[in-house]
Amino acid sequence: MGSCIICGTDVGGGRVCDSHQEDVVFDFRGDSPDDLVPSRFYRGVVDGYAEFGVFVDLAPGVTGLLHRSELDRRLDSLDWEPGDDVFVQVKGVRDNGNVDLGWSIRQADREFRGVLVQESSGEHLPDEESGDDEVAAEEPADEGDTEPEESTEEDGDEERLDDAVETEAPAGDNVVESDPHPDPSGETMSGGVEPTGEAEADAESDESIESDADVEDEPAAEPDRASIEALGDAVGESVRIEGEVVGVRQTGGPTVFEVSDETGAVDVAAFVEPGVRAHPDVEVGDAVRVDGEVESHRGDVQVESEALVLLDGEAAEAVRRRIAEALTDEARPEGLQPLAGDETVAELADGLLDAAEAVRRAILESRPIVVRHPATADGYVAGAAVERAVLPLIRDEHAKSDAEYHYFTRRPLDEPVYGMDAATNDATRMLQDRDRHDEKLPLFLLVGTGSTTESADGIDLLSVYGVDAVVVDAAVADPETRDVVDTLVSPELADVGGDETLSTGALVASLASAINDEVRDDLRHLPAVSYWADAPERYVDVARDAGYDAERVAELREAVALEAYYQSYQDKRELIADLLFSDGGNLAAHVSEQFREKLETEIETADANVVTEAVDGVEFALLDTDGYTHRYDFPPTPLLLDDLHRRRADGEPFATVGVGTDELYVRTTADVSVRDVAERAAELAPNADVATAGVREGKIEFLSGERDAVEDAVVAAVAESF
Incomplete structure (x- = not known):
């Protein structure tokens, strides 16, 4: 019988009562989605995006879908990146094993009232050991022992004890399990089975460290430092690199340090246990030395760290000096x-x-x-x-x-x-x-x-x-x-x-x-x-x-202008690159045609509703942009007024003014300062709070209740400026 970590109520077989299930976040360390508990909040790692949502890894082999309908924002505005730690709610597990996830407004441990680890054997606090993880300490075998002792070793989150070897290997056989991550010195670390017989003196468990006094071989020579730019040709080899840490991210598995030297940058994966921060004393800006094996990870070069050393003193200064000198030479x-x-x-x-x-x-x-x-x-x-x-x-x-x-x-x-x-x-x-x-x-x-x-x-x-x-x-x-x-x-x-x-x-x-x-x-x-x-x-x-x-240039300009308006806060990187650099003609021509159709429709409507007047020898074209433009569709008001002004201006003193609810735009044939116009209009309409909102686009803002007074004041100020 346990007690709830929130309220202390007695609970059977768990550590949180039913009423506080949603106040606790869980680290899931099970291997089956059926072990997940609906309505609970879990820590996960972003795996990737699809058009319909985000895939989140809750544990190795257990992935759920956070559908876009569950988000409190647009999917394309979500700033999560693959590898990010996130918090989600399990909505349910389907018969086929698919996990439906829900949005969590809480995205930090401190925003929950407690944290628990959930394993197949039960639940426990992060600093407590579960019963399945308790392993008796190994005693060194006597020389005459012939029975292998059982030990366990974790590589990632997989158990590597080979029960078949333990039960079938005859006494005296040399039974050593290879370690996929060799020691930098070249020595091979043994697996989870204690060696016996003559091999006993030459092998060791992964859970122990051999002292210098026990090593009879001569120490291996210090490896030469490799440049990061050359690692692509060294896949499968053990290397040493030195550089500065420029990024750290924690995944559901290893901690990934991005290390940069004077030639480039590479990811270095360091593993303690799933989701646990390796080398917590190493931060961005630190100088480090890494020994490890170069691997190709999903098409990218990556170093699997066997030893990561934080440098200081002269060693750190040498690293930073090399990088600084390279920056000076390359940057200018x-x-x-x-x-x-x-x-x-x-x-x-x-x-x-x-x-x-x-x-x-x-x-x-x-x-x-x-x-x-x-x-x-x-x-x-x-x-x-x-x-x-x-x-x-x-x-x-x-x-x-x-x-x-x-x-x-x-x-x-x-x-x-x-x-x-x-x-x-x-x-x-x-x-x-x-x-x-x-x-x-x-x-x-x-x-x-x-x-x-x-x-x-x-x-x-x-x-x-x-x-x-x-x-x-x-x-x-x-x-x-x-x-x-x-x-x-x-x-x-x-x-x-x-x-x-x-x-x-x-x-x-x-x-x-x-x-x-x-x-x-x-x-x-x-x-x-x-x-x-x-x-x-x-x-x-x-x-x-x-x-x-000239025709092709015009098509590109118009196509980019149209795409710039829609989803204006998005960069549209690939689409813009296709238009400007890769398009054979069809895309730009197609979008440009839409641009012209939409612009002509709006110009026709606006032109029919322009009011003209002359003030002090200056011709004005005045347009009510609220009443005679589609304010929330293409073209945007500044672009519409630009085109309308070009069509109507004939070289004489001429100005176009588009007036909206609380903003207006000014276009003139003379070099008129919009800021000066706004200052003069503020004097003429002192209760309107007139101010320049954008010099580059000729935009002036004001209080909507003083619209008529501001329109008259701006027209008078523009006429004075010619």
Whole structure:
């Protein structure tokens, strides 16, 4: 008779009463799904994703399905990764053994009132031994003994005692079970059967350690250190590597340390028992020496650790010095060659090289890279250019095949402002990854965003945690952002002049070629795609030379713009790559046709409902965007107003204003400062709380109750600005 660990009530054969079953989380160590108890919460390990849900391993050989209908969010927004520890509820076990899982809002041990281990023999606290696990200590055999003594050894979660050998082997036979993980010195560890006869002096149990005095052989020579980049040719061999721990994750089996040296990074698996943290004193940033065997694990190179040593003093310093010297040599690009020989971009060479170095250094340091860009055609082109350059470098640096998804993330923004909402999201994710997976804090690369005053608070939040931010924007940066950004690339900083407008896509395409010159040919057409109208001839010519004529460039631009709108918070990595780099013509042409049909339908409706008026010699086209646009369907309001403005403007002083419930957009034929317009409108409508919401897209916000007053104030302010 036991007692409940929560309330102390007497319970029969268990450690938790019926009323507290859902207050305890269980570590399941059984081997049959039939042993699972419905309604209980269990710790599991994410195995993988399917279209209909997530597979979670509850124990070796026992996997359940968490169907997407059980989630409290969209499946594609779930931030679990394979190998993550998670908590789920068992809803039931079907007759065929399939396990149905439910969502748990509690995702940490501390959020439950207790933790128990559930085995086939019963339940016990984590620090208690179960009856089946108790093994009598072995006594050394006398020389005259001929009967083998029974011992057990766990390899993973399988019992390796060979009962047949124990009962059938004649006395005096040399019975030794091989160990699949040899000792680094070359000695073979014995299995679970005590050797007898003449072999007794040369064998030992896996549960004991032979002292130096008992070893008669000369000690093996210290192995040479191998470089991580060469491990692919050493599968099956024992090696020694030295490097810095750049990641730690606990799986349902081994603890996996990602170790990086000056040549690359590799996963090192260290095993104590299923789900138990090996080497708890080793953390991210530590220098280590690993002896082990190189294996191919699901197509990836991995080292099975036989010995992992935490280095300190001169040994640790030597490791870090090698890595630092390699970083210095590899991170800085040799120079910048702007695409199409753009002189405006060339004037920004120093800043672009600094940005390229920061990105390359992050890759070499195994630091995740997060790219933020607006969900526009120009923004997606810029983000895709960086992605095209960075992913091959990540693949070269990391042996793990999915490293490119782990170390590079592109997160589009609905608006070209890096505000507190985006920064809070990013800070939450990076801190979770740091605390849950021991990941390094990422490098943030903001392209086409982050350079205005409206982004200062968001970037400042990142800086509180010492996170590096690199901002690259083709537009002139606001002075307020310069103090909070580590690296800022903006035309104003180089005092670049000229009449032509530089697109962010064109600027970042040259940055991407500096990051990885081997993809330069893949990027040549991107600058032309990034301009919605009036692309510079130099970029048009380069695109044509690369096989992209004007019609093809227009199809790509329109297709990307359409896909940028739908699921705007998703990167759509593979789809965008297919459009920009791999499409033979059918995909872009098909999506582009949809773009034109949807845009023409909306333009026809909007144009019929435009109100025109003249104020101080300036012609205005005013559109009620709430009443005469589909606000939650394509095209987005900024894109619709851009096209409407281009069609109506005839070179005369002209402005288009789209007015919604509590926001409006301004488009003008003159160089009018939206921020100045907002400040003047605030004076004319003092009760409307008028403020600039986005300089890049000409967006102004206000209180909805003062809409009419704000519309009149903005029109007057724009007319004054011409």
